[in-house]
Each structure stands twice: as structure tokens, then as C-alpha cells.
Amino acid sequence: MSSLQNESAAKIFVLEDDLWYSQFLSYHLSTNPDHQVEVFNSVEEFLGRLTEAPTIITLDYHLPSVTGEEVLQQILQKSPKSYIIVISGQEDIRKAVSLMKMGAYDYIVKNEETKDRLWSIVEKIKHNKSLQQELEVLRSEVKQKYTLGSELVGSSEPIKKVFQLVEKAAANNINVTITGETGTGKELIAKAIHQNSRRAKMPFVAVNIAALPSELLESELFGHEKGAFTGATARRVGKFEEANGGTLFLDEIGEMSFNLQSKLLRVLQEREVTPVGSNKSIPVEVRIVTATHRNLMDEVKKGNFREDLFYRLLGVQVHLPPLRERGHDIILIANKVLKDFCKQNDMEDKTLTAEAQKKLLSHPFPGNVRELKAVVELAAVLSESKAVTDSDIQLQSLAPTSSSEEKTLDEYIHETVQRYLDKYNYNVVYVADKLKVGKSTIYRMIQKGAVLIPEQKRY
Numbered sequence: 001m002s003s004l005q006n007e008s009a010a011k012i013f014v015l016e017d018d019l020w021y022s023q024f025l026s027y028h029l030s031t032n033p034d035h036q037v038e039v040f041n042s043v044e045e046f047l048g049r050l051t052e053a054p055t056i057i058t059l060d061y062h063l064p065s066v067t068g069e070e071v072l073q074q075i076l077q078k079s080p081k082s083y084i085i086v087i088s089g090q091e092d093i094r095k096a097v098s099l100m101k102m103g104a105y106d107y108i109v110k111n112e113e114t115k116d117r118l119w120s121i122v123e124k125i126k127h128n129k130s131l132q133q134e135l136e137v138l139r140s141e142v143k144q145k146y147t148l149g150s151e152l153v154g155s156s157e158p159i160k161k162v163f164q165l166v167e168k169a170a171a172n173n174i175n176v177t178i179t180g181e182t183g184t185g186k187e188l189i190a191k192a193i194h195q196n197s198r199r200a201k202m203p204f205v206a207v208n209i210a211a212l213p214s215e216l217l218e219s220e221l222f223g224h225e226k227g228a229f230t231g232a233t234a235r236r237v238g239k240f241e242e243a244n245g246g247t248l249f250l251d252e253i254g255e256m257s258f259n260l261q262s263k264l265l266r267v268l269q270e271r272e273v274t275p276v277g278s279n280k281s282i283p284v285e286v287r288i289v290t291a292t293h294r295n296l297m298d299e300v301k302k303g304n305f306r307e308d309l310f311y312r313l314l315g316v317q318v319h320l321p322p323l324r325e326r327g328h329d330i331i332l333i334a335n336k337v338l339k340d341f342c343k344q345n346d347m348e349d350k351t352l353t354a355e356a357q358k359k360l361l362s363h364p365f366p367g368n369v370r371e372l373k374a375v376v377e378l379a380a381v382l383s384e385s386k387a388v389t390d391s392d393i394q395l396q397s398l399a400p401t402s403s404s405e406e407k408t409l410d411e412y413i414h415e416t417v418q419r420y421l422d423k424y425n426y427n428v429v430y431v432a433d434k435l436k437v438g439k440s441t442i443y444r445m446i447q448k449g450a451v452l453i454p455e456q457k458r459y
């Protein structure tokens, strides 16, 4: 839309040896106030200004010191997007045509119609250019939508809501907080927001707060000067500076020390960072996307996280549901992972059998998408044909089910009795007394095999 509104604006360079003729062309073109016309009578000066990439150049074929071909070549090299209109005498038409073959856009013969011809060519160029710009915008929009669709797989209702939020967040400039269990795709969502935003061409920089001790984290984020501390042998650019103009993804923000939280808050308020050991601040303009598996509000209530920082970072809140709540998405993601894996490893395409799909759908995936990926990739390796069967799907070793949550009351009781027996040298009477249960209860457990007593201790 905006490019069409600008359809009449154009920077035009006129390179013309004849002073009078150059004034004539300039006067004529300048009758449109949106035309910014510059006249050059010297080739050197003209070539020196080509870095300004004018939209249109009118090139006099007859120049004193150089040939039209030579100048054209230089223009094509230095300002390849400029439209070149060759202006030639009647006798040079053939040469002008050959310049078009080299890359000039059109030619005009000097006669009484020159000014009208020039006007209509200039209008045509501006119109084409604006259409081209429109097309580029549309193409990049299509590409961006495609990016979101191809990386982030899912069509369940909860994930569709997430996608809607991602689109909203991408269209705005406000901060974003992403929550969700481990492996639910928080970093992928952060990247999708960046790639679909106006910052897409600028850097996306990710920092895992939990991975670094507090002292190192400060210089990682804000940079340091040479000699700022032992081991700082050179100046280091911090992640804020690196992400300037783009997006900074702070993963596991809930793990940041209270002291560093204050420094981060200051950076966000002042929009500038001061590298460790420096007294000069550097302006930074970044969008912050944070992620955490914790409930940050709870951390604020417990006094572990600064309330003012919490609100400054909050922005759009995206909650990623665990994979077990996304139904058939498990199969959609598994199919994508399988396809990608086979392609990357030069294997023929494989498909999941119905039984294999059933097995995947019945698993709770505590490690979420990351676990699903690992399971499917292993299955692809194990499968011996084009079909990935249920026996190729190995869940137990990769799924550390949180046994503490899943236990029955009996299992708890048996575990406790076993611990006491182990501790008190398998003295059943003593343990029964300690736990205030009848000794026959414990003997029944032993008989059932619910608790164990080593052979040599049975008396």
C-alpha cells in the first residue's frame, strides 16, 4: 500500500554533455514536485554519486571523453537497480538499441517529441517499480506465513490459540512472555514471533539464563571492556548489543539473580547498556521475549522476582500447553520429524503404522515435543522397512515418568516400610513398633513380595 502511495516519487539523475539540453530535460522533469532531479555535466561527478542509487538515469549517448557503453557498464555495476534511459541522436539509434541489450531500459531519440516520450517512460517506470515493491512485500508476507506454518506443526484447538497470539505479538512491538513445560516449544515460538515481525532481517539472539553463573551472565548480556576483570583480554560485545534492532530471547528468566534483575530493569528503562568496566553507555533497541517453566507471579509473591521487572517484561503472554493436551498434534509432529529425519539422513521416506500411532497417542510425554522427537528419530533408525511399527517406538527408556506423582497409596506404604526395614537391619518387630502397625501386616507384605528381606536376615 505504502509503495503505491509513493508511486510519483523518484530520484532522477540526468547525465548530459550539452548544458542547454540538460537544463531543458531537468526543467521538464521537475514539473512534477515529487521528482528529485539532479543534472550532471561531468561524468566523474556522476559516477561518484551513483552510490545514491537513483531510480532513473537519463544517459546522453554522446559524451566527450567516454563511450556510452563504458558509462552504462559502470552504472550497471554500481547502481544495478536504476532504470537507464539512453538519449541518442538519430544517427546513433542502432547503438542505442545495443545498449538496451546490455541492460538499458529504453532509449529516446533527440527530436521534438523527446520530452513527451521521456515523461511517459518515466511514468511507466515508476508504476512498474511500485508494483514490484508491492510484490516483494506480498512475497515476504507469504514467506513469513509459510515459515510459521512449516516449523510450528499443530492444528489442535489449544495450539491454534497459541498461533493466533503469535501473529498478534509478531505484528506489534511489545514484549512477550512465554510459559510452558520443558520441551513444549518456547524457543521455537520466540523465533516464530521474530521471523514474522518487522525485525525479521535483524538478529535473533537467545541467552539461557540458567546456563551461566550470575557473574558471567552480566558480561554475557551487557558486554565488557578489555581488562574489566581477570581474563577479560579483549572487549566483548554483549548480547543486548548483538541483538540491537532485533529480538533478544531470555530463556529461563526466572533463574536470574535478584541483583542482575535490577540491572536488567535499568537497561529496559533507559534503553541503553553499560558494558562491565566501562563508563560509557550504548543505546540499544531490542524486543525482549522471555520464557520460563516457573509461575513468575508466584516467584514475585515469594520475593524471588522483582515485581517492577515482571510487569515490564510481561507484554503478550503466551502459554504453551503440554503435548499430551494437544491430541492428534502428536501424530502431525511425529510425521514431520520422521520426514525431516529421513531427508537429512538420506533415508527413504518412512511412515508410522496405525499401531505405532496408537502407541504414541497413549503416552503422556513428560518431555513434550523434545521427547517425541527423540522417540521418533530413534524409531526411524530402528525400523527395518518403510514402515515404522509399534515395536520400533521405544518409550520406557526415554520417558522418565514422574513416579512420585503417579504412585498409589499402597506403593507409598510399601516404600516407607522398605526404607525402615533397610535402616533398622530388617528387624520386623522394631519397625512395626516404630511405624505403629501390627508386625503381621509387615509379614504379609513380605509374603506378597511387596517388601524385601535379604535371605540371610530372615529370622
Ligand SMILES: Nc1ncnc2c1ncn2[C@@H]1O[C@H](COP(=O)(O)OP(=O)(O)OP(=O)(O)O)[C@@H](O)[C@H]1O
Pocket: 151, 152, 153, 154, 180, 181, 182, 183, 184, 185, 186, 187, 188, 189, 251, 293, 333, 336, 369, 370, 373
Ligand atoms: N509445534 C511444534 N512443531 C514442530 N516442532 C516443534 C514444535 N514445538 C517444539 N518443537 C521442537 O521441539 C524441540 C523443543 O522445542 P524448544 O527448544 O523450543 O522447547 P522449549 O520449551 O524452549 O524447551 P526448554 O524449556 O527445555 O528450553 C525443538 O527441536 C523444536 O524445534
